[in-house]
Amino acid sequence: MLNQNIKLNTKVFNSDVEKKSTRLGFGEGLLQAGIENDNVVALCSDLKDPTKLNLFADKFPNRYIEMGIAEQNMASVASGMASMGKIPFIASFAIFNPGRNWEQIRTTICYNNQPVKIVSSHSGTAVGPDGGSHQCLEDLALTRVLPNMVVISPCDAIEARKATIAMSKTKNPTYLRCTRNDTPLITTNETPFEIGKAQIVFKPENGLSQVGIIATGPVLYDALIAAKKLGDSSIKVKVMNISTIKPLDKEAIISLAKETKNIITIEDHQITGGMGSTVAECLSEFYPTKIIFMGINDSFGQSGEPNELARHYKIDTESIVDTVIKNIK
């Protein structure tokens, strides 16, 4: 059952569940952050509408800076702006930001510890038809290795909006990972959000769980559907949303491992270095637990509809169900 202690969307299991992209949630959050704080500025590298920076740009044209197609310059210019007291948001596709400009992010943003907010609007295989060149599957790995960096991967548009507003109020360099396509709303305006806190979103009606599924990003929805199906077959599953990859909510993860002794991680990202890896780093040190890693297994993406790609790379509902069944005693 849904964990209604955190007031999730009661219609999440309906076939007509409302859908909205996390990038749009970011755009709305940035507009709100801009209203609340005059120091918020936005930098764009020729992708105003796709990144949803247009919402901010229309309202605050004087605080919106068009960089041209130059993500490396964008990252370092933002660092200079932050040193003058601003909270700059830089947005593009993940492959360019933090992909193309990674060293600029490391040296001019993280090494200087400047509060620049790095946002990708297009990440993962969910980018779809554009193909593998544009499907960044390495961004969580690239950002979570950087000292001072906070890394957030929201599960839906509402959480993306809240994360954007929350990160506009912190002093850390922060990466926000969004996706292009419309995905189901899992949370509501009333669901609590705090950077660094994981949440149980699904649990059995009674008793302990046999498996803990940990998901990040919109694939959380697939994990939820899988958990419900498994519940219908009397397999007890808990589902955790890890929207903050760094700093990791170790306590919550250890607690889930202690209960289930059986963890499955799922993400639309390379298995190597991603969310599953950070869970493994935590559990191998504090509570060694068997983990099955679901994600992209050392390959690039390709063209296709997001659901076709999820099926192909085995990060869809059916694959989760199969994996759980195969791995319970």
Add this chain to the structure above:
Amino acid sequence: METLTDKNIKELQVKANDIRKSILEMLYLAGSGHTAGSLGMTDIFTYLYFNAIKHRPKDPFWIERDRLVLSNGHICPVLYATMAHAGYFDKSELKTLRKFGSRLQGHPHREFLPMLETSSGPLGEGLSQSVGMAIISKMDNGIDKKIYCLAGDGELNEGQNWEAIMLAAKHKLNNLILIVDRNFIQINGSTEIVMPLGDLLSKFKSFEWNGEQIDGNDFVQINRAIYNAKNEKDKPYVIIAKTIPCKGIKEWEGNYKWHGKTPNKEEYEMAMKELEALDENIK
């Protein structure tokens, strides 16, 4: 233009020579670091810190200060030494350069020495940060601040500079002054053999900058160029400063091998004697 009197020039020359001595000592004690560019740029640093920038060494975070960004962080011995001579911190600290626990990291790190405007070392990033500072300074419409960026000529190989150069022109950043250390050397040899830069000033002008080329070891020319840059009305301003690598030590001058090399005891003593003799000549 405020002309430098002979007395002003002598004072600057004496100060620069003192700073060169500090640089030499720091590099000798550190046993590693970058000698050529540090000594070549000493006159420009001396002029900026003692004659040009608006700053308060005892109040380094003074909000109205001009910003000085060193992009080619490897010549930080000249930055640290000039800051110490200007009163930012005690000169005795210079001896800690590159040592464990020192605020004077091998390449500048703002988390160790927060009074720095930025960390640097990886080339090609300082100009972008300076452009960000200059845009904000104009956006906030406050006190007229100048943003000075110092970069190497070899560093202009990095494409990111040209992204920043275009952006600065787009925003007509007349509050931005870029000083390029045109010493014609980089690690693998002459800049014109490694990656020819050619007529740099024409390149900048075709990117809608204004600027001039000067002898970067001549205070009269530095003074004139900074005056022109400060009074530029609608474009960013570049000063292509031809400097002599290792300026002051005749035997080493112009030799690219001193880019990333430091003196041994014998070389250090010889060079120090030469700088001391120079003091007498100035007087």
